[in-house]
Every structure is written in structure tokens, then in C-alpha cells.
Amino acid sequence: MPKDNVIFDNVQSMELRESLLIMRAITHPLRLKIISFIDKHRSVSVHKLYTGLNLDQSIASQQLHILRSANLVRTQREGKFVYYQINYNTLARVNGLIEEFRKK
Amino acid sequence: MPAIHISKLLTDSGDEIRLDYNNLRKTLLVIRSVNHKIRQQMIHLLTEHPRLTVTEMYLKMRLEQSIASQHLAILRRSNIVTTKRIGKCVYYSLNKDRLENIGSLIKELAKEDAKG
Numbered sequence: 001m002p003k004d005n006v007i008f009d010n011v012q013s014m015e016l017r018e019s020l021l022i023m024r025a026i027t028h029p030l031r032l033k034i035i036s037f038i039d040k041h042r043s044v045s046v047h048k049l050y051t052g053l054n055l056d057q058s059i060a061s062q063q064l065h066i067l068r069s070a071n072l073v074r075t076q077r078e079g080k081f082v083y084y085q086i087n088y089n090t091l092a093r094v095n096g097l098i099e100e101f102r103k104k
Numbered sequence: 105m106p107a108i109h110i111s112k113l114l115t116d117s118g119d120e121i122r123l124d125y126n127n128l129r130k131t132l133l134v135i136r137s138v139n140h141k142i143r144q145q146m147i148h149l150l151t152e153h154p155r156l157t158v159t160e161m162y163l164k165m166r167l168e169q170s171i172a173s174q175h176l177a178i179l180r181r182s183n184i185v186t187t188k189r190i191g192k193c194v195y196y197s198l199n200k201d202r203l204e205n206i207g208s209l210i211k212e213l214a215k216e217d218a219k220g
Contacts, residue, residue, distance in 0.1 A: 008147050009207035019213035027128040036108045098131050101209045
């Protein structure tokens with residue numbers, strides 16, 4: 001058997017885990033809707049997001065946490081408020097990698 | 105679900121971001137197909153033995169035939185293994201180019217995640 005941490009072609013199990021984290025975060029209809037909403041408004045608070053999309057606050061927070069863990073959105077604090085923005089460069093690179101892979 | 109178009113002017117490259125749920129889902133399924141101990145063992149086995157029948161595989165791996173067939177079907181759907189019929193036997197082989205493409209996708213995606 002190969003070494004524990006190498007899966008194939010030098011892919012480490014850590015890399016597989018991280019790639020799945022980002023793929024699972026983005027491959028989700030509600031989270032795609034959230035990404036689109038944040039993009040349209042450029043910068044949104046959790047409150048604006050859950051009222052705008054008619055979601056439970058807890059669900060909105062949970063989904064934002066997943067998007068943030070995957071580095072697809074980032075936060076900016078202004079006083080007491082936290083605003084969410086799209087991490088455009090990461091989103092563009094991730095989507096570009098996927099599109100390129102689908103063409104092969 | 106229709107594709108979502110994201111403002112392209114906000115990226116460094118100026119490329120359009122068109123998020124297509126179906127493409128994302130298909131790609132996720134491909135990556136998930138290598139995320140399993142048994143399927144990873146199968147890939148390793150086929151690296152050492154360029155072509156094997158299901159019977160040879162389940163005997164070497166000490167698996168039930170139905171389990172081996174199930175996992176091979178998943179690898180086949182991802183196009184990681186290919187089959188060839190010779191006489192009465194069906195032989196399984198590794199699609200090395202495909203595996204290499206999947207490997208580099210995983211590595212590149214992991215780099216993006218690590219930046220967070």
C-alpha cells in the first residue's frame with residue numbers, strides 16, 4: 001500500500017480534504033443563491049442577507065460560515081457590524097479550475 | 105437551477121464567473137469518487153497491475169464481489185478506470201491521463217483553500 005498520506009499521483013490526503021471542503025461549499029443551491037445576493041449588493045450584513053432572501057437567521061449564519069471557511073467570502077467589520085463580501089479572486093480561480101477540468 | 109453570473113469586473117483577471125450548479129455537481133462527484141479507502145486501494149492495485157478482471161481484484165483485495173463491482177462502477181463513471189472485453193473476460197485498467205487531471209485539480213483547489 002502507498003504511504004498513509006499519499007493517495008495517488010502524489011496527491012496528499014490533506015489536499016483531497018481541502019479540495020472537498022471548497023467543492024462542497026460551492027456545490028449547493030442555497031449557497032449559490034447567497035453568493036449571487038452578496039455579489040448584487042457588494043457588501044451585506046447577516047441581517048440584510050436573511051431578510052433579503054427570507055431565511056432563518058441561524059441558517060443564514062451557518063451558510064455564511066461554510067462559505068467563509070472555504071475562503072469564498074470574507075468579512076469586514078465596521079463598528080458593531082460585520083459585512084460579508086465575495087472573495088472574487090478565489091471564486092474566479094476556483095470556478096476557472098473547474099471549467100478547465102470539465103473541458104478536458 | 106440556472107447558471108449564476110457574477111460581476112466580472114471585480115476580479116483581477118476580468119474573467120466572467122459563470123457558476124453552473126450542474127458542472128459543479130459533476131466535478132464534486134468525480135472528486136468524491138477518489139475519496140474512499142477501497143477505491144483508493146483499487147487505484148493502487150491497478151497501478152501495479154495494468155489490467156485485472158473483477159475476480160482478480162476482489163480476490164486480491166479480499167472483498168465480496170458485489171462490493172468490488174459497486175466501487176469499480178463508481179470509478180468507471182468518473183472515467184478513472186476503463187474496461188476492455190477480451191474473449192469472455194472484462195479487464196479493468198487505469199485511465200492515467202484522467203487520474204492525472206483529477207490529481208492536479210485537487211492540488212490546485214487545495215491551494216485556494218489553504219489561502220483562506
